[in-house]
Amino acid sequence: MNRTEHIALMANYNQWMNRKIYDAALTLTDAALAMDRQAFFGSILGTLNHLALGDTVWLKRFAQHPAGFSALAPMQTVATPADLKQLAFADMRELATYRTWLDQLIVDWSHTVQETDLEHRLHYSNMRGVTADKGFFSLLVHFFNHQTHHRGQATTLLTQAGLDVGTTDLLALID
Numbered sequence: 001m002n003r004t005e006h007i008a009l010m011a012n013y014n015q016w017m018n019r020k021i022y023d024a025a026l027t028l029t030d031a032a033l034a035m036d037r038q039a040f041f042g043s044i045l046g047t048l049n050h051l052a053l054g055d056t057v058w059l060k061r062f063a064q065h066p067a068g069f070s071a072l073a074p075m076q077t078v079a080t081p082a083d084l085k086q087l088a089f090a091d092m093r094e095l096a097t098y099r100t101w102l103d104q105l106i107v108d109w110s111h112t113v114q115e116t117d118l119e120h121r122l123h124y125s126n127m128r129g130v131t132a133d134k135g136f137f138s139l140l141v142h143f144f145n146h147q148t149h150h151r152g153q154a155t156t157l158l159t160q161a162g163l164d165v166g167t168t169d170l171l172a173l174i175d
Helices: 003-025 030-034 044-062 070-077 092-110 115-119 136-160
Strands: 121-125 131-135
Touching: 003 044, 003 092, 003 115, 003 136, 030 044, 044 070, 044 092, 044 121, 044 136, 070 092, 115 136, 121 136, 131 136
Parallel strands: none
Antiparallel strands: 121 131
16 A cells, blocks of 8 residues: 555545544433543543544645645635634534535545655644644644544543444454
C-alpha cells in the first residue's frame, strides 16, 4: 500500500467509525449526551464537537495547500472555530448532519491527493496564531491519529453509558 492509498484507507476508517459512534450516541437522551463524564471535553457531546471542530480547522488548513484541492473548496464557507473546546453544536442531530457531510468531504478529498502533494510543506498558523511549517504527509498522519485518539475516548464514554459500538479496529477494513 502506498501513502495515498493509506490516506484513503484512513478516510474510510474515519467515516466508518464515526457512523458507528454516532449511531450509538443518537440513541442516548440529550441529557446523557451532555452529562459531564470527567473526560477531556467533559461529555460525549463535547468530545464529538471537539473532533468535528478539529477536523474543520485542519481541513481549512489543508485547503491552503499549493495543490488547490477542489474537493476542499466547500471549507471556504465554513467558519474557523475560535476554540476547540466550544460546543458549536449543542444539538446532537445537527452535529451528526455536519459530521456526515464532513466525513464524505474527507473521503472524496482523500481520493484526490497525489503522491507529489505529500512532499510539500504546509505553512499555517495554529490556534494561538503561532506560524508553523511542517511536512504535509506528517500533518495528514496527525490528522487521522487525532481522530482515532478522540474517537477512542468517545467509545469509552459510550461504553460507560451502557452502549457497545462494536468492532473499532482498522483491521476490519484491511483486505
